Amino acid sequence: MTDLKQRSGRSPDASWEPLVPRRSRVGLHTVMGWLGALAVALLVLPLAGLLVNTPWVRLGELVGDATVRSALRLSLLTSIAALAVSTVLGVPLAWLLARREFPGKTLLRALCVLPMVLPPVVGGVALLLAFGRRGLIGQPLDALTGITLPFTTAGVVLAETFVAMPFLIVTVEAGLRSMDRRYEDVAATLGASRWLTFRRVTLPLLGPSLGAGMALCWARALGEFGATITFAGNLSGRTQTMPLAVYLQLERDVDSAILLSLILLAVSAVVLVALRGRYLGVG
Amino acid sequence: MSADGAHDGPQPSSTTHGHGGSDGLSARVAVDLGTFALDVTLHVGAGEVVALLGPNGAGKTTLLRSLAGLAPLRSGRVAVAGHTLDDTAAGTRRAPEDRGVSMVFQDHLLFPHLDAVDNVAFGLRAHGMPARQAHEHALAWLARVGLADLARSRPHQLSGGQAQRVALARALAYEPDLLLMDEPLSALDVEARLAIRRELRGHLDAFTGPSIVITHDPVEAIALATRLVILEDGHIVQDGSIDDVTQRPRSVWIAGLVGLNLYRGHADGTTVRLPSDQQLVTATAARGDVFAAVHPTAVALYRDRPDGTPRNVWTGTIDGLDVHGDRVRVHVAAPLPIVAEVTPAAVAALDLGVGGDVHVSVKATEVSIYPA
Secondary structure (H helix, E strand, O other), rough: OOOHHHHHHHHHHHHHHHOOOOOOOOHHHHHHHHHHHEEEOOOOOHHHHHHHOOHHHHHHHHOOHHHHHHHHHHHHHHHHHHHHHHHHHHHHHHHHHHHOOOOOOOOOOOHHHHHHHOOHHHHHHHHHHHHOOOOOOOHHHHHHHHHOOOOHHHHHHHHHHHHHHHHHHHHHHHHHOOOOOOHHHHHHHOOOOOHHHHHHHHHHHHHHHHHHHHHHHHHHHOOOOOHHHHHHHOOOOOOOOOOHHHHHHHHHHHHHHHHHHHHHHHHHHHHHHHHHHHHHHHO | OOOOOOOOOOOOOHHHHHHOOOOEEEEEEEEEEEEEEEHHHHHHOOOOEEEOOOOOOHHHHHHHHOOOOOOOOEEEEEEOOOOEEEEEEEEEEEEEEHHOOOEOOOOOOOOOOOHHHHHHHHEEEEOOHHHHHHHHHHHHHHHHHOOHOOOOOOOOOOOOOHHHOOOOHHHHHHOOOEEEEOOOOOOOOOHHHHHHHHHHHHHHHHHHOEEEOOOOOOOHHHHOOOOOEEEEEOEEEEEEEEEHHHHHHHHHHHHHHOOOOOEEEEEEEEEEOOOOEEEEEEEEEEEEEEEEEHHHHHEEOOOOOOOOOOOOEEEEEEEEEEEEEEEEEEEOOOOEEEEEEOOOOHHOOOOOOOOOEEEEOOOOHEEEEEEO
């Protein structure tokens, strides 16, 4: 106690001193430092391993490999299609969630972003039960139009959209909410119709959020594995996207699996840099 | 399109204003504001500038948003330049974009993704003017506000004063029928405020439609407007000329704003009975409910009880001193609280300090009386 009193007496802001004397100041920075370093190792070392093991000399030959090329082509096609569907449908939904009041909105939002936290394989099962040949929607769809989605390229797009669209919705909704709505008020007092205001004011102001949402959505669609393999299978040229090909090639040709992984890693890095630019850049 | 299809609105390509020969703004606006209701009847003539003053939360901004169509009316009728914009009884309601009502906000709210000239051209384009013509028109407007050389600047490259000038040009360029301004100068620094106030006065003089400007600064109100409307708790407590409002304020709030002591009581001859069981003696006789106003310079303070002619004398405790230019305002707490304005010399001579007791004296001839 005397020690504490002496210390308090010296301190200019004695009232801030804790009543219980600290046993040890040592430790916090050290402990944080070591654990943090461990975390970095855990996150970075695997990527380093990938780079170290890359068969740089075989790159040219591997890029020409039929499996690699078809997976790459299919992945680009389906992920961009999923991004397009997500944007066309997701932006209006985000707008509804941000701007309109209706009963059950909270529940609806929860349901719409659930795929973000749902294990993708569960999503695949759910898609099968809904859009499969005997599914809730799949059966009448097949009966009426003859269209079946499972194990088709369209099925891949559906699976990727299911998993990726919530990222766009959440980002765009946040962007709409943080926007100063008086810009739209000003546009209206200047004579702009709601459509004109949406096109010339809301969308441009939403630009950064929309870009970020689209980048996240596309990256997620590109990396989609669980829902795709469950719902659309692993058919080369039709449903075998890059992540599926990586998984398959690990058994056959590790080098091409590594190459595909490297491409996906590069794409992720580019998306991350683009997002950083949007979040930290001016405007 | 508008509900009645008769909106000939502002035609930016025409050289005349869309409100020729009409009678300005005529509005009765009722809006629920949660704890209280806004209920206002207001007429503003063409070319007239009305300053809207009132304490925070009185409903000033809501009134302007209602007139602009941005906030729905519970009931009422709004007509501008001969067009009915709202009529809840008839079920008429024109959307904000079909009203020809422009609004300038405290923060300029220029579209950040457009440069100055495109901001000004926005309203013209929205009204269907071809791009090239709108651009030239907007450039001319930028020249009018003295910013021709900044046409290609983005809003973030403009100073606060420049941005507010562009916002004003944007609001006026399409020749609206009614101009609303919500504290247009209060976000500016003092220098810019004085300069733009002068310019704004010029633009308002040139504007042929009615205008309403919200302000919290009585000097600004007097500089810009010819008529003052005081809004408190959703109701207009006074609507009159500058002289009327500054010399015969009809609420304690506005009296405080213009620096008068104001009491409300019941006159019976030359005595005014106040609710706090106090009374004031006046020189002029009156009868009925009255306001009694006392200018702070007419309030005398004494250390010892003064004697002499019949006048109003009471004692109180000083609860505040503040300096206004070369005068000191002494706030005296008493059953009849009052503010006295004295010289710093008097403060020193009388040793006036917060917590000290003083005698207050007001000559009967200094109490001005007008009906409540």
